[in-house]
Amino acid sequence: MTFDHKIVNVERAASELRRGRPVVVTNSDEELLVFPPELLTEQWLDSLKAAAGGKLQVGLTYNRANVLKVSPRKGDVALVDVSRHMTSAAIQFMVDPADDLDHPMMGPYKVAAENAGPMHDAGIKLCKIARLLPAAVFVGPVPKGRFGDLLNVSAGEVTDYDLSDALSLEKVTSAKVPLEGAEDTEIVAFRPKDGGTEHFAILIGSPNRHDPVLARIHSECFTGDLLGSLKCDCGDQMRGAIKFMREQGGGVLLYLAQEGRGIGLINKLRAYHLQDQGFDTVDANERLGFLSDERIFEPAAQMLKKLGFSKVRLLTNNPDKVAGLEACGINVVERVEHKFPSNAHNEFYLRTKKKRSGHLL
């Protein structure tokens, strides 16, 4: 029997990291131990220092490194040496911006003599997949076999994860779920065959497959969609799209598991904490070490294709969504604006999206 382990290995490794356990990223002849800094304890740090024999490093993304005034030697990851006396708390200050304003004199940090490589990139990517802070403590690289029985995953599998995860989406089931204002509605569930990220398509009415379908790419927003948060416009946009589709005779809303523009709910709340300190939505993401938007469009495109839609009229104010969907082989024949009145809490957020993220309204 043969299995395609691509997604499985990555999901297992990410799940191990979320539990505060180290994993090993490999290439053809070397391996690199990865530990999530936000879950570091003094005990773990002592063990890692012992395993590293004095060579322990923290990997930071370009955006976080930039905040700390260090730069990657090459590529997008900066490696900072962990000195013998550095505590787990000091490493956590390095990767978590929550208390940056209370520690304005952090550093200076010693940039490692080595360049970061694809295994380091994969280590940080794994922390992102685990929805942890995008940083990692590293031991190595060392020749293969040194870290014994620790769970391991190849750097290539991690790099390919997003695409493999999206391209293996399959329809699992569907059911009629009448919604307020759109009673003729069906929810179609998608899941990669070996168990990755689940996404959902909400079909309003019975749109035909010949004409361009009215479509909305909606990234999950627990606070806005479910709780009615006034900090963003997601709830209005989601309910507004459903209502508009019903009025127009049908459409499809793709509900994507990309909470917080792809950083996860906990990291989004971390970004909100920084916004409470005065940083805008873009700076908050970047101080955490993320890109301002970490989303990809393949899952949306894949669901549209599986549902038989190849041409869409896209409800959005975000030109990146149009370009992103087009790049995945969906023909966006029209962008339909999707704006709702602002309130005192989201006005600055909406202005920032226009000023800094190229939004059209």
Ligand SMILES: Nc1nc2c(ncn2[C@@H]2O[C@H](COP(=O)(O)OP(=O)(O)OP(=O)(O)O)[C@@H](O)[C@H]2O)c(=O)[nH]1
């Ligand atoms: N990281 C982060 N995510 C946020 C913030 N506010 C809202 N979000 C997330 O942003 C996503 C919603 O974005 P979308 O509604 O797709 O909006 P958009 O990219 O602005 O584009 P359109 O609405 O289509 O014009 C959801 O996943 C929200 O959780 C924030 O301040 N920080």
Ligand SMILES: [Zn+2]
């Ligand atoms: Zn929202």
